[in-house]
Structure formats: C-alpha cells, structure tokens
Amino acid sequence: MGKISRRKFLAAGVAGAVAGSIGGARSAWAAPKLQGYPDGMGVLVDLTRCIGCRTCEAACNAEHNLPAPQEPFDDLSVLEKESHNGAKRRTDESAYTVVNRYEIPGSDTPVFRKMQCNHCNEPSCLTSCFVNAYTKTGEGAVIYDPEVCVGCRMCMVACPFYVPAYSYSSALNPLIVKCNFCYDNRLVHGQPPACVEACPQEAMVFGHREQLLAIGRERIRYQPDKYVDHIYGEKEVGGTAWMYLSGVPFEQVGFDTTLQKEPIISNVKGFLGMVPMVLAIWPALFTGFHMLAKKRERNAAADCQDDKKGESR
Amino acid sequence: MKRLVKNGTTPLDGPRPAPDKQPWTFKEKLLLGLSLRDYLSQAFRNPLNWVAAVILVVGLPVIVSRFIFGLGYVTHASNDYPWGLFLGFGLFCMVPLSASGFLLGTTVEVFGRHDYESIERLALLNGLLGYLFAVVYLLADLGQPWRLPYPMVVSWGPAAVLFLVGWHVATYLSVQMAEVSASFFEWVGWLAGKRFIRRIALGLTTAGIILSTLHQGALGALFTYAPGKVHPLWYSDEFQWVFFFCSSIPAGLCMVIVVSTIIKRTMGWRCDSNFLDNLDRLTIGLAKGASMGLVTYFTIKLIGLAHDNEWAYLATSWGGLYGMEMLMGVVVPIVLFAYSIRHNKVGLARFAALLTVLGIVLNRLNTALFTFNWNLYQELPHIGEIIIVVSIFTIYLLVYRFLLYRLPILYTWKEETVVEEAVVVIPSAEKPSETQSLGEVSA
Amino acid sequence: MQARLKRRTEILAFLAFFSLWAVHCTAADLPDTVEIDGLAKYYYAVDFDHSMHIDIVESCAACHHHTAGTPAVDEKCTMCHDRTEASSPVACQRCHAPDPFSAEQVYSRERESRRYHVDKPGLKGAYHRSCLGCHISEGAPIGCQDCHERNQLGDSLFKASLETPNAKVAAGGGGGTH
Ligand code: SF4
Ligand code: SF4
Numbered sequence A: 001m002g003k004i005s006r007r008k009f010l011a012a013g014v015a016g017a018v019a020g021s022i023g024g025a026r027s028a029w030a031a032p033k034l035q036g037y038p039d040g041m042g043v044l045v046d047l048t049r050c051i052g053c054r055t056c057e058a059a060c061n062a063e064h065n066l067p068a069p070q071e072p073f074d075d076l077s078v079l080e081k082e083s084h085n086g087a088k089r090r091t092d093e094s095a096y097t098v099v100n101r102y103e104i105p106g107s108d109t110p111v112f113r114k115m116q117c118n119h120c121n122e123p124s125c126l127t128s129c130f131v132n133a134y135t136k137t138g139e140g141a142v143i144y145d146p147e148v149c150v151g152c153r154m155c156m157v158a159c160p161f162y163v164p165a166y167s168y169s170s171a172l173n174p175l176i177v178k179c180n181f182c183y184d185n186r187l188v189h190g191q192p193p194a195c196v197e198a199c200p201q202e203a204m205v206f207g208h209r210e211q212l213l214a215i216g217r218e219r220i221r222y223q224p225d226k227y228v229d230h231i232y233g234e235k236e237v238g239g240t241a242w243m244y245l246s247g248v249p250f251e252q253v254g255f256d257t258t259l260q261k262e263p264i265i266s267n268v269k270g271f272l273g274m275v276p277m278v279l280a281i282w283p284a285l286f287t288g289f290h291m292l293a294k295k296r297e298r299n300a301a302a303d304c305q306d307d308k309k310g311e312s313r
Numbered sequence B: 001m002k003r004l005v006k007n008g009t010t011p012l013d014g015p016r017p018a019p020d021k022q023p024w025t026f027k028e029k030l031l032l033g034l035s036l037r038d039y040l041s042q043a044f045r046n047p048l049n050w051v052a053a054v055i056l057v058v059g060l061p062v063i064v065s066r067f068i069f070g071l072g073y074v075t076h077a078s079n080d081y082p083w084g085l086f087l088g089f090g091l092f093c094m095v096p097l098s099a100s101g102f103l104l105g106t107t108v109e110v111f112g113r114h115d116y117e118s119i120e121r122l123a124l125l126n127g128l129l130g131y132l133f134a135v136v137y138l139l140a141d142l143g144q145p146w147r148l149p150y151p152m153v154v155s156w157g158p159a160a161v162l163f164l165v166g167w168h169v170a171t172y173l174s175v176q177m178a179e180v181s182a183s184f185f186e187w188v189g190w191l192a193g194k195r196f197i198r199r200i201a202l203g204l205t206t207a208g209i210i211l212s213t214l215h216q217g218a219l220g221a222l223f224t225y226a227p228g229k230v231h232p233l234w235y236s237d238e239f240q241w242v243f244f245f246c247s248s249i250p251a252g253l254c255m256v257i258v259v260s261t262i263i264k265r266t267m268g269w270r271c272d273s274n275f276l277d278n279l280d281r282l283t284i285g286l287a288k289g290a291s292m293g294l295v296t297y298f299t300i301k302l303i304g305l306a307h308d309n310e311w312a313y314l315a316t317s318w319g320g321l322y323g324m325e326m327l328m329g330v331v332v333p334i335v336l337f338a339y340s341i342r343h344n345k346v347g348l349a350r351f352a353a354l355l356t357v358l359g360i361v362l363n364r365l366n367t368a369l370f371t372f373n374w375n376l377y378q379e380l381p382h383i384g385e386i387i388i389v390v391s392i393f394t395i396y397l398l399v400y401r402f403l404l405y406r407l408p409i410l411y412t413w414k415e416e417t418v419v420e421e422a423v424v425v426i427p428s429a430e431k432p433s434e435t436q437s438l439g440e441v442s443a
Numbered sequence C: 001m002q003a004r005l006k007r008r009t010e011i012l013a014f015l016a017f018f019s020l021w022a023v024h025c026t027a028a029d030l031p032d033t034v035e036i037d038g039l040a041k042y043y044y045a046v047d048f049d050h051s052m053h054i055d056i057v058e059s060c061a062a063c064h065h066h067t068a069g070t071p072a073v074d075e076k077c078t079m080c081h082d083r084t085e086a087s088s089p090v091a092c093q094r095c096h097a098p099d100p101f102s103a104e105q106v107y108s109r110e111r112e113s114r115r116y117h118v119d120k121p122g123l124k125g126a127y128h129r130s131c132l133g134c135h136i137s138e139g140a141p142i143g144c145q146d147c148h149e150r151n152q153l154g155d156s157l158f159k160a161s162l163e164t165p166n167a168k169v170a171a172g173g174g175g176g177t178h
C-alpha cells in the first residue's frame, strides 16, 4: 500500500494537481512504517506569528460541521475568557481547536497560542484505551473510532495536553471530541489541514515532521534573539506531530514544561511487565503454600488425635 | 427483627424443623419464615428503612435523569476532570475495600487456617458485593454503558491497563459469584451444587489471588498514564501499583472488621454462636494481618517519597493533606492496632479498622479526585453526582442486608442428612471436620 | 467538488493577475493600485493603494526584498543577493506559492531541502506577515476587516450572525487586534 500511495503521489505531483484520490490508495503522503512514523506529517506552530484572529477556529468548525460556538469567531474577547475556575478556554464538545491569549509579564505584546490535538508519536490516549478506539495512522494523525468507544474517558485522563473532550450533553451517543488532523477529509487526499490552510499569518507550517524539525531549528538558529531555544513537541512525551516555537518561555503561554521525555506508556511498562510473572508464578507459589498447610494439618491431626480441633491454632 | 427474635421467633436457618418434613417454599424463605404481615411490620419498625426510603425517593429520580438527559445533567461535564465521584468513590474505593474476599479465601483455603472459616463467607460476600457495586457505579459513569461488554467481545485494547482491569474485574466477579454461590445453593437446598463449589474452592481461590493482585495494582497503574496530573505525593512511576495493591490488603481486612462489627451490633439475631463466639478472637487476628499490611504500605510510601525525593512537597498545603491522610489512615491505626493486639482490646482494634477504611477511602479520593489536576484548579463534585453516589451506596447496603438476612453467611445452615458428618452437634467442631474431608478430595 | 472547483478558479485568477503585475513592473511601469483577490472566497477583493505605500516606505526592499532593484535590507540576504539590478521575479507570487502546503509544494520543498529558502512562506503568509508587520509597528489599521471586507460566505464562516455580546469588538469590525 505504501508503494502504491507513493507512486500515486508522484503521479499527482507530475500532473501538477493535488492527489484527490477517491478510494484506492488511502494516503497521499507516505508509507506507514512501524517504528516512530518517520514519514509522518506534522505541523509547526510558530507562536511569534499568530495574531489571535481565530480564523483557524472558524475554518475547523466549518470543515467538520461542528456545533455553532457561543460567540461568533470574530469576537476576540473570548481570547481572554476564563472559566469560573480561572482556567483558559480549552477544546470542548464544539471545538477541536481554540486560541488563547496570554499576557506576558514585562511585555506589552500578548502572545496567542493555538491548541488542538498534538498527534503524539506514542499517544497515551491510544495506549490507554481498552477498546483500541484510537489509531495512529502512517500519516501521523491520531484518529478515533466512535463505533467502539465505551465512554470510560480514560483517554481524557491520559492525554498530557488535556485535548480530548466529551460530548456530555448527549444521553444516547456521547463521544470523544478531538481534532483528527483533518484526516478523512483532507490529509488522505493530499491536502493540508483546514486550520493550517486558513491561517492568514501562516503561523503553522505543514509538512513531514522531520522537515519541520529542520525548519524549526533553522528559525531558531537564524533569529536566536527572537526564539526560545526549544521546539516544544520534539521530545515531549516521546515527540508529537504538532510542534511549537515560541518567543517567550513556554510555561508562560500555558505549556506544561514539566512533561517527561519518554512516552507515557513507558510509565506503565513496569506494571504490564509484571503481569505475566504473576500469571506464571502465583499459581505454583500458592499451590505450594497450600500443600505445606495441608501437610502441617495432617501432621498436627496425627500428633494430637485427642485434641479438640479448631482451638489448637 | 430483634424484637421478634427476643419474643421467641426463630429466623429461618435450615430445613423446617423435624415434625413436618415439608420443605420451605421459596416465598417462605424470602420472608425469613415469617408471615407476610410480621415481615412487613418488622420492616416498617426499622428506622433505617425509613432513612433509606428518603434517600431513594430523592436519589432514584436523579439516577433516572442521568440516563435520560446524559452525564452532563448530573455532573459538571468537566473535560479536565473526566472522572468524578462515580469512579473516584465507586471504583477506586469499593474495589480495595472488597479485597476481603481473596484475602480470607487465601487464609482459609490456601494457608489452611480453618479457624477463620466462620468469617470467610462474610468476607467473600463483602468482596462480591463490593465488586458488583463497583460495576454498578461504573455503569453510571460510562458514557455508553450498554457497550460495557465491548472490551470483551467487540474490540480489544490489550496493551491498556484498563483492559486488564476490565477483564479481571469481570472474571473475578464470576469467581466470587461461584464462591458465594455455595451459600446460595445451601439456601435454595441444592446440595450437589454446593459440593461442587467446595470441590473447586481451591482453584477459585487461586484464581482470585492472581486476579486480585493484578487488578488491585492495575487500578494504581491507571494513574501512571497521567503522571503530571496526580500530585507527586500521591504518585510514583514505579510504585503506584504497589501502593494500591499493598493498601488493598489492610483495606479489605479492616472492611471485614467494620462490617462484622456493624453486624454484631445490629444483626445479632442472625448470627449463630459459631460466628459470635469466634468474632472477637478473629477480629484480633484480622487486626494483626491489617497492621502488618499497613506497616508494609507505610514503608513503601516512605520509600516512594525518598525515591522521587518529594520531601519538599510535605511543607506545602498538599503536604498537610498528605500528612493528615497518612496520620489518620495509617500511623494512628498502626499504633492502635499494636496496642489492641497486645492488650487484647477488641473495641480499639475495631476503631482502628474504621480509621483504616476511612484512610484508604481518603487516599483513593485524593488520588483520583482531590489532588488530580493539582496544577490546574480544584473542583468539588456536582450535587447530582453526590446524590447518585449516596443512593447507589444505599442500595448496596440494602442488598447487603437482604442477603445477610437470608443466606447462610453469618450462621451455619442446619443440614438435614449429610452422610459423611453423622454427628453434628457442636457447631465449632462441625466446620473444620467438614472442610477437612472436602479438602482432601480437592488436594 | 464544488468547493474544489471554486478554489481552483481562485488560484487561476490569482495567477493571471500576478503575471500581469510582473509584466507591468519590469516595464518600470508601477501600478498605482493593485487589486488583491486571493481571499475572494470569503472577502471582497482589496484595492491595494500601491502608490501611497511607495510614498511612505523608504525602499522597495521593505516589501520586495532585493527583487525590485534596491539592495536587500536584511544583511543575511545580502550575503548572496547584493546586486543592485532588478531581477525578473518582482511579483510576490513568483516566489511565494498560493498553495504552500499542497502535496506538490511539500514534496518539492523537501526535494530541495538543502536550499536556503526551504522555509519560504506561501503567498498569503508572505502578504500578511509583510503588511501586518508594518501595520503593527507603524500603528496602521490591523483588524481583518480594516483591509478585507467580508462577503456573505465569510460572514457565515465566522458565524457573524451570532449575537456578539461584546460591543467593543463589534465596533472594531473583528479581526486581529493587538
Ligand atoms: S488563524 Fe493563524 S494567526 Fe489566526 S489565530 Fe489561528 S494560528 Fe493564529
Ligand atoms: S495530544 Fe492527547 S489526544 Fe492528541 S494524540 Fe496526544 S495524547 Fe492523544
């Protein structure tokens, strides 16, 4: 399949048109590989370029026919909105992506940050799901299958970026709501995500993840005064497909800079590794205990025939 | 009921007394051998029933509305706190408190401590009901509860810890059903079924040990998916599952102490002398086990602190909460247990057990709810959630009591004619001899 | 399908317009106004007052790098581009693709990944970053609709029919504020 899609893409490239294939090969981008998705696509978000216009939010909403928001997308007052508990806006059942505004101490220019699913290389939403509702595609998208989801919301607990939301308002078919990298309607047809395409500032660059890393490093090297020397998402929780550049320390714009470098699943491996051991050793061990107990019991019974049972121990 | 028994009524505890050989009808068994009138009037006299009725009158509509209007109607519908009280209390607290089944099963069946037998069935029932209602809470929490069997039959996520929890709780539930069904078979009078269960008891128990070790730990391991979200004092990459497994041991044992204490106070008429006479001695025995478990747990907690070098957090207000939990739920009980064991003070041991149970509940709530998102903001559960949790717990207590009243859990079913045990006179001698003969069959 | 066709047409309109512009410029015949309709799907075309901007900026290089005959302003550019004569691609579009993230563009960028301009913005990005950069530093208007008047489709994209609780924003006409 990989080879076919590569060829398909080349054909498309020669024709000078976008590979708008319907059916046939699913991917216009690359061959899915088993380890680390080296050909995975990604997006590099440059916070120094974002002007907080919310065009991306509008484009995503339209692309996915999401429910209408509470305020129109040109109402920029929501950028500063905080909920009753002081938290910034986040993705919810009607938004795959949101942009927030952050005031930076000692600077009068605010910084805007777009958030959506980061499409982790080793997604903890995926590894924590007990019905395997998530898939990391060869293109790098982490997609969700609403047909099997039971609604335990483990993935929401597990996502280190607080991305998946739940349509709590639905009684009969509540589902996880999450950015899917525009997988079905764009990515597989060789098109960039709707939000990336809509952004007037080109605050987001879409391409292969490896290439994006190179671009990111280049920007930092080229303007070391402008950027913090870090690409957020390069290493965090094993790397993410969506990555960020920032001109201010990442923790000032709502990023968790304490995240581990290893994938989340590595925390769980210790426990999972123990499972087969317990399965193998416990039966033998406890049968052994039982035999010992039995033997002792019989000996005791033989030794003191006359004693009243039950009180001897 | 107490009054009835005082006035000379014998609650149904075996086949109908000798003169007429008629077996009890099912209805008579359900009514404890009382007439419908007597049964109802004793039920109406019990003030606890009224309390339960009030709770359910309020709670049942809320439970129904949860299913009609969705989770958002009775919870904060929080995307930051995907798990609320339903799982925080219902799953994470009920399961460790139900470790009693496998602990006492092991003690009796594997280690051959048949002197604990008079309390084994209570422990098994406590385990079964705890798990059953954990599942009930789970059903209330799942977005699409009708898909509960999906991880078993539709789509497998075998790499997920929750997959393991799901399978283990399901299997263990069946194991416990089988274990408890021995009493049920006695009650309905199907002795062949009972004998079969006795024969496979050792197998069931061993399965129970394996499953319990794994899923008690797995509940802890679930949180290793959210390393930054749980406060470091309640979290450890390496030890999380050990914390949960270790603390489930004292939790299960202490739950048996607490439950048996309540039973002794409120349901003395239902217990036979085998249960009542042995209870104090067994309580001290359980207390010994619980205190050993607590000491181990405490040590591992300290190792966890030192390993992740989390001492600095102790000085924060989170540290205060942590200190309170450890002091109230671990250190004080250890001291009290030690004192009560040495001086044979059963009452004190019972109090310490209560503290331990509360301490474990606090620990699980702290991990799953209160310190979750400690970097973000704290949220108190929605009133609807609290009502549902209390209502389900009330139902749990009612079912618990219903079964204790009827099944031969607290008393020994007076069997009619069992050939092997011709002389069954002294209750305390009866049980060991019976199981020994059966034990040999299974060995 | 409809949408794709539409997009195709937009792009074609773009191409036609910019090639015209390029011809004009090399003939040293600078246009006074330029109609920019790259966002025609959601906004009416912008009548860009070219001559006014020529008057207020110091050098063509402020927008056109080195391509219009003035030396590049950025010293990193002058390492290669220090010639003073005009080069043929003057129009933005000649270098900045309107579809920077199409499969074709992504792959062609990666094929030439060792080239210096691997991080070259697309047309829309180049415009906005160039225009907005000055508009912000010079205190010129910066709201989206200060330059682009939204059409009906644009209104529906932004769900403009919804109640806007915040009057201040409604007056500002929406779009990026700083
Ligand atoms: S469209 Fe681009 S500039 Fe506007 S808010 Fe989104 S990321 Fe920022
Ligand atoms: S950001 Fe969260 S939801 Fe997205 S892939 Fe990673 S873990 Fe999953």
Ligand code: SF4
Pocket: A059, A060, A061, A063, A096, A097, A116, A117, A178, A179, A180, A181, A182, A193, A194, A195, A196
């Ligand atoms: S990638 Fe697609 S789904 Fe995700 S935020 Fe952007 S437009 Fe929405």
